Amino acid sequence: MSLHLHDTATRTTREFHPRCDGVASIYVCGATVQGVPHVGHVRSGLNFDVLRRWLRLKGYDVRLVRNVTDIDDKILTKAAEAGRPWWEWAATHERAFESAYDRLGCLPPSALPRATGHITQMVDLIQRLIDKGHAYPAGGDVYFSVSSYADQYGRLSGQKLDDVQQGETLASGKRDPRDFTLWKSAKPGEPSWPTPWGAGRPGWHLECSAMATFYLGGEFDIHGGGLDLVFPHHENELAQSNAAGDGFARYWMHNAWVTMSGEKMSKSLGNTLSIPAVLRRARAAELRYYLVTPHYRSTIEFSDGGLAEAVSTYRRIESFLNRVVQRTGGVELGEVCPEFAAAMDDDLSTPQAIAAVHNVVRDGNAALDGGDDAAARTAAASVRTMTDVLGLDPLSEQWAADSGADDAARHALGQLVEGLLEERQRARAERDFATADLLRNRLQDCGIAVEDTPDGPMWTLKDG
Numbered sequence: 001m002s003l004h005l006h007d008t009a010t011r012t013t014r015e016f017h018p019r020c021d022g023v024a025s026i027y028v029c030g031a032t033v034q035g036v037p038h039v040g041h042v043r044s045g046l047n048f049d050v051l052r053r054w055l056r057l058k059g060y061d062v063r064l065v066r067n068v069t070d071i072d073d074k075i076l077t078k079a080a081e082a083g084r085p086w087w088e089w090a091a092t093h094e095r096a097f098e099s100a101y102d103r104l105g106c107l108p109p110s111a112l113p114r115a116t117g118h119i120t121q122m123v124d125l126i127q128r129l130i131d132k133g134h135a136y137p138a139g140g141d142v143y144f145s146v147s148s149y150a151d152q153y154g155r156l157s158g159q160k161l162d163d164v165q166q167g168e169t170l171a172s173g174k175r176d177p178r179d180f181t182l183w184k185s186a187k188p189g190e191p192s193w194p195t196p197w198g199a200g201r202p203g204w205h206l207e208c209s210a211m212a213t214f215y216l217g218g219e220f221d222i223h224g225g226g227l228d229l230v231f232p233h234h235e236n237e238l239a240q241s242n243a244a245g246d247g248f249a250r251y252w253m254h255n256a257w258v259t260m261s262g263e264k265m266s267k268s269l270g271n272t273l274s275i276p277a278v279l280r281r282a283r284a285a286e287l288r289y290y291l292v293t294p295h296y297r298s299t300i301e302f303s304d305g306g307l308a309e310a311v312s313t314y315r316r317i318e319s320f321l322n323r324v325v326q327r328t329g330g331v332e333l334g335e336v337c338p339e340f341a342a343a344m345d346d347d348l349s350t351p352q353a354i355a356a357v358h359n360v361v362r363d364g365n366a367a368l369d370g371g372d373d374a375a376a377r378t379a380a381a382s383v384r385t386m387t388d389v390l391g392l393d394p395l396s397e398q399w400a401a402d403s404g405a406d407d408a409a410r411h412a413l414g415q416l417v418e419g420l421l422e423e424r425q426r427a428r429a430e431r432d433f434a435t436a437d438l439l440r441n442r443l444q445d446c447g448i449a450v451e452d453t454p455d456g457p458m459w460t461l462k463d464g
Helices: 039-057 073-082 086-103 119-131 204-216 227-244 284-292 304-328 338-345 350-369 373-389 397-401 407-429 433-445
Strands: 004-007 012-015 023-028 061-066 135-138 141-144 180-185 200-202 219-226 248-255 258-260 448-453 456-461
Touching (some): 004 248, 023 204, 039 219, 039 248, 039 258, 039 284, 119 135, 200 204, 204 219, 204 227, 219 227, 227 248, 284 304, 304 350, 338 350, 350 373, 407 433, 407 448, 407 456
Parallel strands (some): 023 061, 023 219
Antiparallel strands (some): 180 200
8 A cells, every 4th residue: 555645735635646756845834932842742743753754664765844933923922021032032942842852752854944044035935925916015014915815715724715814913004804914014122134125024924935945845745733733824824835836735734732621732721741741750752652652633632541551551562672682682673564554554543553563562472472582583673663663662772771770770770670589589489479579569669560471570660
């Protein structure tokens, strides 16, 4: 089966045909760096990281651009409230977002452009729109004329033209309340850049059209982002880019929200969970497992119980691979199983893909129990490759390093734990099960899980 992806624009799941053979170009709307990232923010980055990894395994040269919105009304407001320069506020939180993406195993993007670094490209795009009659200056502002593109506007989001509300204040120079701002005139105390229409700063939607086409060309393969961006952001991107004469994105992909109590996770609702806070309750790989296992178009209702279940199921994969390594030595990468490939080609159906991984883990454990080390190694190699596609390979350099303390501390801990396990084994051999249970409970109370296997007891840290 070839790769099929759900396209928001056509509302169909259709076969992926890249613009250029062997190359996949992706633009992902990144963070507006107004505050500390929470789990809802990073889901999009994780979902498109999985897409990138799957395309790469299928042999594509993947070019993924993820932008940073570093100038925005919310950034200016929050920086002013904190009494800090807007650029310092933006840079501080940009670092926080990039740290979160890195800790959760996202591959670095091919380019990470900032809005403030592409004013020239934005001015050029505005001029093209004015020249074609799709934009107009008014008192230092510049607006996109929705009515000039009425026959096409709304085809991404399904918005009816009569119902369009941009969520902007109605300025005196705006001809139609449905028009949206391309350029905002300078205001006292705000940053500004010079343009032919006066000093000011870019509107929200303009930046992504300018950066996407600058890095990926006038037409590229996939535009991605959160479901909340379909309107007005992506609708306006599509309108201004097409109106300027660019083909823009061939596929539009949108991931669903992370919610709490049925509401989209957002700072305004006060129901956020920061990445640092969650990573005190689960390791980064376990949080990633929790966020990439559901289908990217399915809403995740965040809960401690759901996170705990993800921790447990991820550790079953980890435990199997560690058993194979202890029994047979290192494990190389292998081939994905057909069920995994079929699931990933079906619009990145990660729930079915994860189920395929666990089926191979089950078979691999059975092979170990039966003494078939060769079959166990083959299964482990497949598991490594499949989990690598999901960014979850427990034996990868990142996650192996994250599985415990530093080498010296882990060695010291290992000596202590092994000593207690030897005492427990002696107690079991002497049928002193009360002492054996007491020792096991002591280890569990210290955050150490013990699993009895045909190769003897194995232990893992319950918290990373």
